[in-house]
Amino acid sequence: MHTLEQLRDGSLAGAVRLRLSCGLTEFPPEIFDLADTLEILDLSGNALSRLPDALPRLTRLRILFCSSNDFTVLPAMLGACPQLTMIGFKSNRIKEVPATALPAALRWLILTDNRITALPASIGRCTQLQKLMLAGNELRALPEALAACTALELLRIAANALTTLPAWLLAMPRLAWLAYAGNPCSAADEAAARAGAQPAPIDWQQLQLAQRLGEGASGVIYQGQWRQAGSAAADAVRAVAVKLFKGAITSDGLPACELAACIGAGGHPHLIAVLGEVTGHPAGAQGLVMDLIDPAFHNLAGPPSMDSCTRDIYRPGQRFTLATLLRLAGAVAAAAAHLHSRGILHGDLYGHNILHTDDGEALLGDFGAASQFACQGAQAGALQRLEVRAFGVLLGELIERCEGAPGTDDVIEPLAQLRQDCVQDKAAARPLFEDIARRIAQADQAWQLRICSCR
Template identity: 70%
Template sequence: MAFSALQLSMHTLEQLRSGALAGTVRLQLACGLTEFPPEIFDLADSLEILDLSGNALSTLPEDLPRLHKLRVLFCSNNRFTLLPAVLGACPALSMIGFKSNRIREVPAAALQPALRWLILTDNCLTALPPTIGHCTGLQKLMLAGNQLGALPAELAACTGLELLRIAANRLTALPAWLLAMPRLAWLAYAGNPFSAADEAAAAAEATPDPIAWPRLEMAQRLGEGASGVIHEAVLRQTAPHGDTAAQPVAVKLFKGAMTSDGLPRCELAACLGAGSHPNLIPLLGEVIGHPDGLHGCVMALIDPDFRNLAGPPSLASCTRDVYAAGKAFSQTALLRLAHGIAAAAGHLHQRGIMHGDLYAHNILHTSRGDALLGDFGAASLYAPGGAQGEALERLEVRAFGLLLGELVERCADLDASVLARLGELQGRCVQPVPGARPVFEDVARQLALEL
């Protein structure tokens, strides 16, 4: 899953030491640090967000709690082997990011109940302390790319947990208590031993058209996400009479590295297995023969009338997308958009695919309510049918319910009776007992009646 990047100007040690940064709220230093600069403590009365990613740190000072206003700490891409226990003593700290270190252990003392967002992606963890169950304020937990063989049962006490990333670990099963958590809406677990058989079966059934690299003429970059880069391109086709036709397309080339959601190969498998649906971005084939061995897929080039529905969550919003100021929908557009996404999600679940990141920032839309669901970076595969498959679908229905609520909030001309019915549907989708939520087929059917 994406989130709004921390927009900081890169600072320098010279600025810090000269006092030029006095009173700053946000500080970012990436200059090969091997020790925590003591001058940071001069900012104790103002500093709230500290980013020390991209250095060579392995420890933090024991008096770190002197930064009594510190809310957010990023120390990704450093050399930590232990999550510093002192973090648990920082009075205001609610977001911790230690992605891509070498962390093997999380001491119980490092965690505190006020923690909302914990990022430990791409480390070497084999276990979490049972005391994580004391973090009752936890909303986001990102653990993809570790060596976890199980989740502590005490995590079930974190009833506010909404997003969980456990892809690419060593889990042998999804615990039943996990699928019963009342607020969990976004889950990614691909690339674990328990999901390997389903992923292999999906790969065997997928029959994408192979598109040789020489047939593609790459053009401008359209965008870049955690898992890959998307380019505009031209696909050369040879017509029966020997002429060459050109088709505008979009090409996503996967980076091959671990992302916060999981492994790009799992994303590719979900893309290939998703099939065709009017509210999914059409997939034309799989790239073969890239000179650097990269994997990729070729998609239809989307009409420029389509725009992102919202931006990803910010540090402040945590699990909720950020909409442009003044964003509004007509009743017709809202209903078309909501129905299209519910139908697309239902289609995916019929094929044993949980999107895992059903958010507005992964939806393209037009002012008319046309909608396309994209970005399978957090997708997970399962065998359709059975109790677990239905539980996974009802989990994702909660994500849709939250989306529906956001759309309704931004529609000023809803007929009172329609508003009442949508409110009732939204309430059923997000209610805390997962087994009592509707499935996507029922949601799409009710929305179709409103069109």
């Protein structure tokens, strides 16, 4: 965090990055003194309602954050900023997005938690757009011009007022990560799923929380003890994980939709088991009680960075044996097939949402972007093939990091072909998860035969 004093006394001369959060009501003109070097400007957490028309003078500006301010209109001059590729105006009061506000070079647009009712058709000019975050607005429809954004890979439109998911959206060539829960178009499916799910109620008084295990956008996870009702025996106390939801809109959607999807997913060897739903919390918070995961499990990857945009970050030098790759890929494909059979689109099928052991055991977690749908019909198949592309990206990342043994081309090549089939632009031609799991099992069988023949 920087200060106005540093900006004004010249000590930030030559800065590439500037972050100011100090109750600003006006844009500090001294920022223009950094025009020759400034690339990242973060003015989040102030009281700004406008930006100067001269903002394009910051000719090197690539990334602009103005979240948690008082904007009611997305500033129109943003479209004239020559190198601006990432814009974040989360949690303002924006109602209007002018046609001129979207730069042609835009890759990442964050307008989560505003009051936007419509997007301009000019968004179709943003042909490099990869990531579009619109959860928590009042959108009634998506502009058909968005179909021209053929590079779009991640779309968050949960908690809006959408009455339909257009067919052209689900056929977009690179769309792989979609969240749309909490809209009128999904309300009936969500209601049916809730009616069919009967989670065990676990009273808050039966739980004792210990250390915090982690925190995400939607909630906080604690390690805890669960004493089953009516028993004082020590063996009736079970170590568990407890997730308490924050209750506010997240970048992915509504915590209540996440909770419903977790419960609706049911049991599967490659999902984290849900033991019950928290009831009787003194503050009315919603929560889940889940299996406590063995500490041998760790995240497969880190989330995307500002530069990678839609691609996870793996540890430098991270490698997988072929046996580990096959086990990982097979587990994730099986989990995804199970979810789709129950009408659940995970929406965030990424390495950073997969817990794994070094030998390839895997658990798919984080349902914050999950959406529910009717299991039958053309839309179900289209949603599955959309998520298949996300799996193909993941499989490619694993193959890139695989330590292939000499003479294993007959195993690697079918996996590489599977990856290509999953990410092809023609969405309708992609395989379904059951076929994917079968093809991975065949590759695994070939590998096992190879091992046996070498003994």
